[in-house]
Amino acid sequence: MPRHAEIAGGGIAGLNAAIVLARLGWSVRVHERAPEIRESGAGIFLRKNSIDVLDFVGAFADLAPKGVKIQKSRIADREGRIRQEFDVTPSRLHCVPRQALVDVLAQVARRAGAEIELSSTAVAAEEEGALVLQDGRRLRADLVIVADGARSPVRNSLVPAARYWELKTAVNRHFVPTRDIAREPFTTQHWSGNRRIGITPTSETHTYVYTVCRDTDTSGRALPLDVDNWNEAFPSLRRELEIISAAPVIQYRYHLVRCPRWHRGRVAIIGDAAHGLPPTLGQGAGLAIMNTYALGQCLDRTAPVEQALDDWERKVRFLSDMTQKWSCRYDWFTREWPERLDFMRPAIFWAFRRLPFLDQRMRLAERGLEAIGFATA
Ligand SMILES: Cc1cc2nc3c(=O)[nH]c(=O)nc-3n(C[C@H](O)[C@H](O)[C@H](O)COP(=O)(O)OP(=O)(O)OC[C@H]3O[C@@H](n4cnc5c(N)ncnc54)[C@H](O)[C@@H]3O)c2cc1C
Numbered sequence: 001m002p003r004h005a006e007i008a009g010g011g012i013a014g015l016n017a018a019i020v021l022a023r024l025g026w027s028v029r030v031h032e033r034a035p036e037i038r039e040s041g042a043g044i045f046l047r048k049n050s051i052d053v054l055d056f057v058g059a060f061a062d063l064a065p066k067g068v069k070i071q072k073s074r075i076a077d078r079e080g081r082i083r084q085e086f087d088v089t090p091s092r093l094h095c096v097p098r099q100a101l102v103d104v105l106a107q108v109a110r111r112a113g114a115e116i117e118l119s120s121t122a123v124a125a126e127e128e129g130a131l132v133l134q135d136g137r138r139l140r141a142d143l144v145i146v147a148d149g150a151r152s153p154v155r156n157s158l159v160p161a162a163r164y165w166e167l168k169t170a171v172n173r174h175f176v177p178t179r180d181i182a183r184e185p186f187t188t189q190h191w192s193g194n195r196r197i198g199i200t201p202t203s204e205t206h207t208y209v210y211t212v213c214r215d216t217d218t219s220g221r222a223l224p225l226d227v228d229n230w231n232e233a234f235p236s237l238r239r240e241l242e243i244i245s246a247a248p249v250i251q252y253r254y255h256l257v258r259c260p261r262w263h264r265g266r267v268a269i270i271g272d273a274a275h276g277l278p279p280t281l282g283q284g285a286g287l288a289i290m291n292t293y294a295l296g297q298c299l300d301r302t303a304p305v306e307q308a309l310d311d312w313e314r315k316v317r318f319l320s321d322m323t324q325k326w327s328c329r330y331d332w333f334t335r336e337w338p339e340r341l342d343f344m345r346p347a348i349f350w351a352f353r354r355l356p357f358l359d360q361r362m363r364l365a366e367r368g369l370e371a372i373g374f375a376t377a
Pocket of ligand 1: 012013034038123148154171173270288
């Protein structure tokens with residue numbers, strides 16, 4: 001009899017866990033609260049650590065043609081002058097539409113034998129190995145995976161000490177149906193005071209744009225985008241702002257999750273439910289994908305599930321903790337940096353990129369599974 005897993009949540013983390021376990025011979029069922037597998041529209045950056053895993057589980061070949069391989073990462077000032085430019089081709093950076101990512105993950109999960117039950121809401125997990133659903137079912141399993149996102153009611157049922165915070169940064173994610181504002185495969189972040197605009201091509205037809213500001217910046221947060229107001233901060237981007245303001249958009253607040261333990265008995269907590277973090281380093285999904293792969297490896301090597309989960313958390317957790325810490329510092333740096341010291345910011349960026357001591361700490365997750373002692377081959 002194959003071992004059986006019940007998974008709460010059909011987002012990036014839950015679907016990737018389903019693929020990893022199904023490929024290891026487990027029978028797997030995913031419970032997704034929504035009536036379809038759906039991500040809110042814009043793009044997402046994938047870096048080496050997640051791409052290596054997606055390659056290994058057979059999902060990246062289907063996904064890569066739907067996105068854009070980024071060649072350069074650039075930082076521009078308020079006048080549009082490029083202040084920093086890096087070749088990112090050696091480090092594998094792609095931007096893909098979010099919906100394409102979850103569609104491919106769901107397809108590959110089903111192909112590997114996983115079942116996905118839609119409109120199925122989980123309410124609690126029990127450490128002896130049971131997932132409780134809103135419709136009253138209590139499903140026994142060798143392993144329960146909690147992947148229901150940052151607010152995670154299922155995690156809270158298991159680890160009441162877990163905390164979710166909203167940070168003081170607001171972000172609007174725009175999914176712009178043209179490449180007219182990003183013809184080249186470059187990602188560009190424009191900085192002006194405590195506001196940022198990121199512009200990146202995410203498919204042949206779409207550009208992913210994020211506009212970020214303090215949550216107290218009411219004009220900056222306003223939707224539809226206040227073109228005149230943003231244009232004052234970014235005088236060179238009038239045409240782009242007009243195009244961006246007409247595109248579909250969703251607003252978020254940066255958040256943070258602190259979960260003192262990621263497993264209890266036969267239950268593992270993964271993805272944003274375990275380590276939700278501000279997206280400043282583009283690593284939330286990256287960590288989720290990497291950690292679920294490592295989870296599969298631990299379960300495959302160690303027979304008792306409880307022991308495998310213990311081993312897994314001990315090995316992988318520090319990397320997510322460190323990435324959370326640096327993504328919060330980066331968020332603070334962009335949000336709270338005094339405007340009168342704006343001129344110093346390029347020098348600080350330069351220092352981070354050029355001094356391996358700093359850069360390697362901040363971007364440790366990008367090194368991928370090898371940084372936590374696992375191999376993808
Ligand atoms: C503005 C922004 C930009 C980002 N950019 C990047 C980036 O470039 N790169 C990157 O790697 N990461 C990025 N992230 C982070 C990334 O989006 C998240 O880390 C990732 O989506 C987390 O996936 P998840 O599956 O853990 O959670 P979620 O995506 O929240 O998925 C949870 C799923 O569980 C379902 N669910 C919820 N409750 C229940 C329940 N009770 N029962 C059953 N199902 C339930 C939900 O419907 C959902 O489908 C960004 C985040 C934000 C906010």
